Amino acid sequence: MIDHVHDLASVHDATERLLLAVGTLDNAAVTKASRLPGWTRGHVLAHLARNADALVNVLEGRPMYVSGAAREADIERDAARPLDVQLADLRETAARVQRVGAAPADWSRTVELRGGVTDRAARVPFRRWAEVELHHVDLDVGYELEDLPAEFTEREIGFLAARFDGHRDVPTTRLTTAGGRTWTTGGGAAGDPVEVGGPAAALLGWLAGRRDGSGLTVTSGTLPSLPPL
Incomplete structure (x- = not known):
């Protein structure tokens, strides 16, 4: 709410x-x-x-x-x-x-x-x-991104995940923080689902175009290239 x-x-x-x-x-x-x-x-x-x-x-x-x-x-x-x-x-x-x-x-x-x-x-x-x-x-x-309030970081991850949801250039991608929070985004591009995990700050940095995703772990598929915000 x-x-x-x-x-x-x-x-x-x-x-x-x-x-x-x-x-x-x-x-x-x-x-x-x-x-x-x-x-x-x-x-x-x-x-x-x-x-x-x-x-x-x-x-x-x-x-x-x-x-x-x-x-x-x-x-x-x-x-x-x-x-x-x-x-x-x-x-x-x-x-x-x-x-x-x-x-x-x-x-x-x-x-x-x-x-x-x-x-x-x-x-x-x-x-x-x-x-x-x-x-x-x-x-x-x-x-730094690591200094952001935890509440903000998680909410902004959710906001950006929703923004890319169904995007034609992003395959279905499941995001998981080190604390176990999960979101799903993409789904408009062909290909197998991608599993991406890592610290919340690293996930936010990648989604927000502030980091290249090198701090993330991809356990299934390839880290998608996100369109600009």
């Missing part, structure tokens, strides 16, 4: 962790490369702020972004800002998410995200939680 109140609190905690970590940087460090190809840390921070605005738009019934081109232009515009401006923007936009999340609303309603994707409003806070946690790792400031 989705609990948007719990997830909003988790978003707040994750944002505070990120702000604390980013606050130890300096202006020069913000211009350094992140772990995302072609993006500096400043790009990641700008994206996080603009994503917060975009999700407020979604919850208030407006288009998430004016256009894909406008989204990219806004990130490029804001990427080179000094650290104090980045931090202020992140704080202000994060507070806006919390205010909108606290307002009375029908959380069972359907909302529209990018590219015509729809979801329940109640899942939007979890989507924001994923943005904050994964991009904190992408900043390359000492926060």
